[in-house]
Amino acid sequence: MSAASHTETAPAALDTTRGLNVMVVGVGGQGVLMISKALALIGQRQGLQVKQSEVHGMAKRGGVVFSHVRFGAEVWSPTIARGEADVLIALEWAEGLRWLEFLRPQTGVFIADTRRIVPPFACRSRRHGAPMAYARETPAEVLDKVGEGYALDATAIARGLGESRAANTVLLGVLSASMDVSAADWLAVLETLAPPKSRAINLKAFEAGRAWADAARGDPSLSFDAGFDTHVTQADLPDVSVRHTINAAWCKGCDICVKLCPERCLALNEHQVAYLKAPQACTGCHVCEWLCPDFAIDVQTTLGT
Amino acid sequence: MNDLMQPSFDVKDYLRLQMMPHFMCPGCGHGIALRSLLWAVHELGIDKNRLAVVCGIGCSGRVGAYVDANTFHTTHGRPLAFATGLKLARPDLTVVVITGDGDCLAIGGNHLIHACRRNLDLTCLMLNNEVYGMTGGQVSPTTAVDRLTTTTPHGNAEPTFDACRLADAAGASFVGREVTRQAPALKNVIKAGLAHEGFSFIEVMSDCTEIYGRKNDLGESPEMILSQKSDMRPEAFGNVADEPFRPNRLRAGVLVQRDRPEYGRIYRQRAAAEQAKAKAKP
């Protein structure tokens, strides 16, 4: 595994000796910091100055995590300015898009896991199976805008190896294929960082990422996941169909359902009887049914659409 | 399955449909309380044929008639006494008492404290709307201080009862409280009360919107039910001076649960011992 395996058409390897700005982004729990630590160690092994700066801590349940790693003959600022990152590694798809403007135009290398972790605030409707406010760009569209881009389902690759949490190491393997650092150096760094228990899986993940990247560097059509579906739903919740009925004969128009519906999808008609004004917004949460003093509302939720 | 799905519960299975729509005013919290009760009954799998609902007089007293069960609309303040006889005679029935703040704490106060003390296996739901609604909005034992009613035209000068503390002090082996706003939580408290062997007292914070709400400018039904939450957390408003009285610092949930001998069981045990003694005699 070395630069020798690269084909003639492959992009040139990044020259670490001239210094390199790498941004690692993702959400809490993905292993952003492990990647940046590995990069910092790689830089040190090259005899370069290293500065690493990170933001984390609000990331317990999917919050943003990012890390700047800079190494070179002489590095002063710990952070990377907009448009000056040589590499952007994204462990989560939308996070990659969020930081895209930090990447050096034309020449920057974009490496992203296409795995999507939908943040709670992307939920615009609490209806089961409702579409989420999440990035709609496809990998093909995004890779078109960067100098060199790789979008892969690293999580799936890692899961295939038996440990989905090793997705970060898969991405590190992808990155390694673009850098003029010897395989021995990478393996030494991994040995240092990975705890003994997970050393073997990390090494395998690294190899897998590197193998994927070698293939993609040879054939750009392999560099992104063509089956990427832009339609993101609340993936972990079952699809639920809602049947919302109002018994007009029992409704006394007290307005409780109208005012307490979290989606504001009910209203009173001209006869002061409640009706479902915005059925598409109804999530089947049952609040109107529970709080109807007149038993006039019946909400039935069934699994499947 | 979770509450959101409430898989098989249809309140209409437990209602006398020929009586609907019910006669309570728009926005009256009693309907929500009734649904929560029936929901709890459903989840516990209680057979309608073995469910008895005993009510007193007043708005709360009229709630029982809508339940498709054995329902008894008794005299003012006395449902606990009727229920005591019914349960002692028929321990196989699940006996639920629905009463109001006036029914339970004023005219029926004596029966409440003795029901608590006796600890017969009854579940008593006191629907507290802070007023005598049926008779036109007179002051009740739970009307908050300074509130306007048709018999306190200058504002209520009497302190209010904390029914749960009363029941606790009288020895109720289960005491709970919940607001109608939190219907699933209310259902859970009722469920716990029904499952408890012994006397269960549950105060349901309900709303009289048409009479009490208007008289006191408490807003329309939605505003009143929304304000229940702030009433339950008055410390957020810095008003704790009048504790324990409403609307100050009322705690919700299961407040008391203690292991006390259930009266009916004890009575039957002693009766059995008596009968055995009589048989042993030549």
Add this chain to the structure above:
Amino acid sequence: MTTPSLASLHGNRACALGAIAAGCRFFAGYPITPSSEIAEQMSREMPRANGVFVQMEDEISSLAAVIGASLGGAKAMTATSGPGFSLMQENLGYAAMTETPCVIVNVMRGGPSTGMPTRPSQADIMQARWGTHGDHPVIVVAPASVQEIYDETIRAFNLAEEFRTPVILLYDEVIAHLLESVVLPQRHTVATITRKWATGDETAFLPYAETEDGVPVMARPGGGHRIHVTGLTHTQDGFPTQKPDLAARATQRLLDKIEFNRDRIERVETFDTEDAEIVIVAIGIVARAARRAAQDLRAAGIRAGLFRPITLWPFPEAALREATAKARRVLVPEMNAGQLALEVERILEPDKVARLNRIDGEPIGPGDIVRRIRETAA
């Protein structure tokens, strides 16, 4: 053993034993003189009979518990005296309205108010009939001996069950605390009546149906007929109504149920009334004095007789008319300021009726009655 046994019993004890013989399996009460012995006896007997005794917090709840137990299916009873009986009036009306069989014993003591708790009286005759508000049916039986307390307690239960109505057992403090010999029949020889339970189709069931005898069958909780019981004026389906025609029919049926069955409810005892020129109308302990008085008058050549309504309400009007057909004078001696007399005067020509009242807490003796007859017959 099939022969009846003979026992010496106090009136109140005979009442308790009669209740148990009648099938009473629930007693709720509150202590009050002079009825407390009934509760005490029941507290001992009920557990042995597989029944329930409970001492409630007051008389209101006592009758409430009795009605609750009866609606649950038990034959039920309470016992009290004047002040407690006053407290029971609301639930007495509820029992009448909901047609709940139950027996209420009122051992009369001196009133009004707390009055003379240990002294006898007959001042609750009208309260027993009219004490609760509204037009209501009621059956009141008034025994005059310990044996009759036993027998009439059984009959009170039978009437309550047969006609689905509260039955009041009304007697005075004297016979309550009187010790007499009583013939106790073997338990299996006691004729008891139990209410009719609903069976069959549950959906079409009308809990207050207008039946031929005016008495609807009862729905037993747990039996599948899930009915509503209310003190509100209700139609045949048990649910409230304010429609004038339906309301009138409902209340009328309650009254008719008793009125049309008078022959099965009324019971009287007469002595020598066939040829009597003087008829004494009396109940309870006074009737015993009156019988002696009538005998004394006969011995003195005055044709006197006694008419004793054992069923006090509905008042046996026809029987009274028959018994007084030849009488030129009717005397109503009673331990009150004049209550039974009001009814007798209503039925007969008022001029024919004389009164003898005692409100001093002392029983009326035969001498009092003889004296009064000599005064009024002159």
